[in-house]
Amino acid sequence: MIQLILFLGLGAVFLVLLYFFARRKDPKPEGGAQALLQAHHAISSLRTGLLPMDLVDRVFAQDDLNFVISKSGKQVRELFRRERKRMALLWVDQVRRHVSSLREFHSGQSRLYARLNFRTELGLALQFSSLLVLCRVLQAIFYVQGPYSARHVVGPAVSVAGKVCAVSERSLAFLEPTGSDAFRGSAGPHVAA
Amino acid sequence: MDVQRASDDVRRRTLAGMTQPLRKCIYLASMRDYNSGLYYHDGLADQFSAEVASEALANCHKEAFQDLVNSSLESLVNQFEDYIAASQTPVTGLLAVWARLEPYRVVIPVAADPFAAEFLFSNLKIALAIVEERLTQPRLSKRVA
Numbered sequence: 001m002i003q004l005i006l007f008l009g010l011g012a013v014f015l016v017l018l019y020f021f022a023r024r025k026d027p028k029p030e031g032g033a034q035a036l037l038q039a040h041h042a043i044s045s046l047r048t049g050l051l052p053m054d055l056v057d058r059v060f061a062q063d064d065l066n067f068v069i070s071k072s073g074k075q076v077r078e079l080f081r082r083e084r085k086r087m088a089l090l091w092v093d094q095v096r097r098h099v100s101s102l103r104e105f106h107s108g109q110s111r112l113y114a115r116l117n118f119r120t121e122l123g124l125a126l127q128f129s130s131l132l133v134l135c136r137v138l139q140a141i142f143y144v145q146g147p148y149s150a151r152h153v154v155g156p157a158v159s160v161a162g163k164v165c166a167v168s169e170r171s172l173a174f175l176e177p178t179g180s181d182a183f184r185g186s187a188g189p190h191v192a193a
Numbered sequence: 194m195d196v197q198r199a200s201d202d203v204r205r206r207t208l209a210g211m212t213q214p215l216r217k218c219i220y221l222a223s224m225r226d227y228n229s230g231l232y233y234h235d236g237l238a239d240q241f242s243a244e245v246a247s248e249a250l251a252n253c254h255k256e257a258f259q260d261l262v263n264s265s266l267e268s269l270v271n272q273f274e275d276y277i278a279a280s281q282t283p284v285t286g287l288l289a290v291w292a293r294l295e296p297y298r299v300v301i302p303v304a305a306d307p308f309a310a311e312f313l314f315s316n317l318k319i320a321l322a323i324v325e326e327r328l329t330q331p332r333l334s335k336r337v338a
Contacts, residue, residue, distance in 0.1 A: 049306035054263050059312060064266040068319070073330060076322050080266075083315045094308055 039105035040172055042098040046165050050095050051158050059087055060151045081146060088147030089139065095161060096135035102168050103128040124167055131160045199241045199249030203234075208253060214264060215272040215300075216279075217257035222300040224250055230303045254302045262309045269320040277324070288325050 049055075058064075068080040106124060134157045141150040211217050224232045232250035233243070241249070264272065277284055291297065297317045301310045 045306070049308050055309060055312070058263055058265075061265065067265070067267045068323075072323055073326055076319070076326050079322050080319050083319055087312055087315050090311065091308060 035105055035108065036172065038101050039168060042101040042105075043165050043168050043172065046095065046098050046161060050091060050098070051161055051165070053158065056091075056154060056158055059084070059091055060147055060154055062148070062151075065148060084148075085142060085146050088142045092135050092138045092142060092157075095157070096132060096139070099128065099131050099135065099161060099164060102164060103132070106168065106171070120167070124164070127160055127164050127167075131157065131164060134160070195241050195245045196248045196252065199237055199245050200252045202237065202240070203249055203253045207234075208257075213272045213275060214257045214260035215269070215276055218254065218261050218300040219276070221250060221254040221257060225254075225303075227299075251302065251304075255304070258300075258302050258305055258309075258313075262313050264316075266316060266319060266323075269316055270323050273317075273320050273324055284328060288321065288328070291321055292325070 065080075065084075068077055072080070106121075106128070134153065138150055138153060138157060141153070208217055208220075211220060221232070224234055226233060232247040232254070234246045234250060237246035237249065240246075261269075277287055280287060295314070295318075298314060301313065
């Protein structure tokens with residue numbers, strides 16, 4: 001009797017799971033070109049737009065803050081703080097979005113294109129998780145205290161994001177006619193890796 | 194190869210007299226057609242071809258934009274003040290138009306990264322406020338000097 005109840009229970013669980021799988025509105029075909037394009041776009045945006053150290057240094061530049069504090073009135077100081085906070089939040093939000101997109105790609109699609117060993121996959125999963133947590137922490141700090149209180153955390157975040165990008169680039173290297181080096185070359189010399 | 198030569202030509206001749214990225218960006222953006230996004234320069238097109246000239250000017254524009262984005266706020270304020278001084282427009286009128294119409298939004302290259310572009314607009318907005326403040330409160334200009 002107990003066995004029968006257990007089997008019926010298991011059957012009910014499988015039916016519920018089947019129902020939820022069938023209800024999925026937007027099933028993504030494995031190996032879909034859309035996922036590849038999104039991953040490619042995420043890497044490109046991170047490499048050329050968000051992670052170059054020249055730009056990151058500029059967004060969190062102490063000399064700009066010093067200049068405004070020493071040589072401007074209250075209104076301009078307020079405007080500066082507001083604008084820099086907005087830019088810092090925008091920066092970390094975009095980094096987080098692109099990293100999330102890459103993690104999605106890796107968890108669902110990349111194994112179709114790249115053979116990563118278990119150790120690399122585990123390391124990558126840890127890097128993705130730590131980076132996303134770091135982004136959330138940065139968002140909270142920027143929101144509460146402004147961009148200048150967490151400048152020392154930005155560097156490590158950029159460094160981890162650079163490593164994640166490098167591994168993702170290797171997964172997508174087959175998209176580049178001359179291999180990953182050509183793609184990496186477009187990132188410019190000052191990108192953290 | 195031709196694009197490289199044409200780009201060097203633009204840097205050596207046309208842009209040689211402009212030391213500041215803000216001026217270069219404004220000048221190069223003015224060479225671009227609003228609808229097609231292509232750049233036009235008759236002399237360069239005669240020497241090379243219209244396509245090569247457009248690509249060369251686009252390359253130079255990207256470089257100037259990158260330099261402008263990487264400029265410190267202090268440098269940006271100085272560049273903006275020099276630009277105002279060189280223009281023939283009354284300062285107050287120019288500041289009012291820049292604050293209202295934000296013409297600096299059209300000085301970026303078409304392929305500019307959205308975050309870098311937004312950061313530049315933010316910095317220019319602050320620079321504009323600083324210049325305006327210096328004009329209305331000369332006491333602050335003395336602190337600067």
